Amino acid sequence: MAWFGGFAGEEDVAARRAELAARVATDAGWEVADPGEPPLLLQYNDPFTPPWKRRNELALPVRKVALA
DSSP, rough: EEESSSSOOOHHHHHHHHHHHHHTTTTTOOOOOOOOOOOOOEEOOTSOGGGGGGEEEEOEEEOOOOOO
């Protein structure tokens, strides 16, 4: 999961999705549970919340890699 503030524009969300997927890919103990499924964008604030008080999250289901 990764959180960020401000408005969640398409370009910003796409960059953060790529960053989150890359972080999971670099960890040998975990893998993306469903590679075809994009991360979920979670937004908690109403449209009138100022950008500096907004909270957004990207959630990506992962699973532990079985060690051989």
